[in-house]
Amino acid sequence: MSIVLLAASLMILIGPIFINGSKAFIFRSTIEFRRLMLEEFARGSPERIEGEFNSCRQARQPVFAMLARFEADLDRMEYKEKSGYRKPFRELKDRLRLLLGPLPGEPEAVMLRQRFGQTRWDRALLCLREIQYQEEWDYSDSSSMGRKVYRPRIEEWRGTSIEPLFSYLSRNLDAMLNPKVTFYWRFLFDTSRDSHFFGGIWPEILGTFYLTIGTMIFAIPMGIIAAIYLAEFAREGGIVSLLRSCISTLAGVPSIVFGLFGLAFFINAVHLSRSKSVLIGSATLALLILPTIIRSSEEAIRAVPQTYKEAALSLGASPIRTVFTVIIPAALPGILTGIVISMGRAAGETAPIIFTAAVSVGNPLKIWETLSQPTPALPWNIYNLATEHEAVDQIRHVQYGMVLTLVLLVLLLNLTAILLRARVSKKLHG
């Protein structure tokens, strides 16, 4: 029963992440997406996209014509009637801008997101729905909470030249945006544009990569040396048991406390770098995963059969030689398993890097800049985009894409570990 629940909770958790995450990579892109790719990343053939865009523009022409005609009508109206239409008309134009990009004859917008219409077909359909229906809250039933109702917008435009616009839009949206199924694998390797409205997540991936590698550079030597000492040289006694309880204490410290420690020690006390940096983040994360590496390596070293060691010693090898030429190679797969698992942990930890390494927006770093500069990183930016971004709802696909990337990364690392371990146990048990 509880096992089933465990498996079910894994499925429930991973299911939506996989389904929605894949939409960041495979989706129906509109002509606006292809124009964006051409202008920002210089991809695709200009002639073909221009051709496609021209046919789209033709399909859009009637919409703009209707708007122009209504504007002309508006000038002829009485003042009172006119003022009633002004606000809804402005809103309608805003919505259309969101769907199709800037209306003809308007000056070029400052922000990139205002220069293009909807790049994704699913978002375009949502936009269309928002044009056709106004979302309102109905508070008529005072005993319960307000209810959401959708009021067709067409009602307030009855008898004007705007009226045919709504049916025209829903019939011809295909022709206006020309959706095509796209496999946007470059999502992983593109830099982001206009704070993640467009483009990919390369800075985050690179940042996570730097942080993980940096963490490993600090943690692997320390961890393995400590494991060798504890497994092979240490004589059980006061000091060693103190060390052991320190290691388990370190494993129990909440991750956010590591973050504060990194801030108070590495930045404010030692001044390792002037502000947050990848270096500091890596050092903090290394402390966090040190206990994991020590424990798993020690276990792996202890699992090496006694006979190996005795054979090496009886051949006249010194203890040091025995350790480095016999025991470590024999324990290597086990040690690697632990390292791979803790790599996954380091890649996914968020709390320690908030104060020590992560920034919300940044460019991909050069390798020497990691010593002094902070970086965007997958876990932090998932948090940031999901809670603090100015348009959380409009970039859900980017968030899901990031989560999927991170989860896949960690799962791949763990799969490697599981396979490695299976090989080890096969070797040991014949």
Place this chain on the structure above:
Amino acid sequence: MKEKQNTLILSKGASRWRRLASFCLQGTLLVVTSLSLVAVLFIIYYIARDAWPFFQLNGLKEFFTSTHWYPSRHPEEFGALSIFVGSGLVTLTSILIAVPLGIAAAICLSDILPFHVRQMVKPVIEILAAIPSVAFGFFALVVFAPLLQSNGGTFLTIAFLIMAFPVSTIGLMIISKLLADRFKKDAKAVRIGAFLLLAAPVAWGMIRVCHILIRIPINSGTNTLNVSVILAVMALPTIVSVAEDALQSAGRELREGSYALGATRAETIFKVVIPAAGSGIIAAVILGVMRSIGETMVVWMASGNAAQIPDPWFNILQPVRTLTATIAGDMGEADQVTGSARYHVLFAMALCLLLFSFLSNLISEWIVNRSRKKLGLK
């Protein structure tokens, strides 16, 4: 004792140079290993050093007893009681969910399921443990919270049934067994009769509770319940693997001895194996508590972050704020360089968390050591 012989020690006849080299090497290794000791000491020192000014300025009383958390108002108020209550409530709820499930799963894994199923379940648990906390938090915020907000009653009912059904079934079985033991004749018939008789009112009661639960509206999807469920799922792998290790290490001889005395499988599990593994199970629970209370991202994203004591205090459908989330969220606003009171109060919170984790670590180590001595292992 066996350990000692296994360590690599040079024989008496080794030359002086080799002795010296070996001594140096061991010294270096010891120094590197001590880094973890140094790290622990430094963490305590640097956290306490930055927490000290806060206690010096504001004292202990307001921090621990007041619920007025207004760090950006003038004059500032740093009453963290509601935040402590929030942390405690979230941890308690998640542990109440995770411990029964986790221990049941551990018993299943170690004593009931066949070996090849166990081999399949282990990777599932590992993967669940490996998923980054921010992914859990994202799920809680984006998927689970809207779901809870729109169909809260249904979710509560299903959760109640999942928890209550097995518990009440096992409870009824035990009660009817106890009743049946009093009758020498027709013990089996009495047992079944008692079970059915008692099951009827229990089932009726459960249906009544469901009726009430399904009508409870949930105003905000980001609340204690949401966070606790997710934290329980996150704590489960820890609890299951540690408890399973403890149950495994209770040993084959113990089980076989129990079977030899004529005990059934259920009797063996409940009266022999679980008491023998008791300390390990308690250690598992403590580890689960530590995991829940130290978790940051999930509670920061999905607990609602409202510094208030729920009304009544056990109302898990209201948003709360926890220590970890406060540290993570307020540090961005606190002046990091000059070290204002706002900056130091967060270190004071971290110090509390740190002390709590030390304490639970000590307790769990003490319990494990004591039981080892009791079982005669050293």
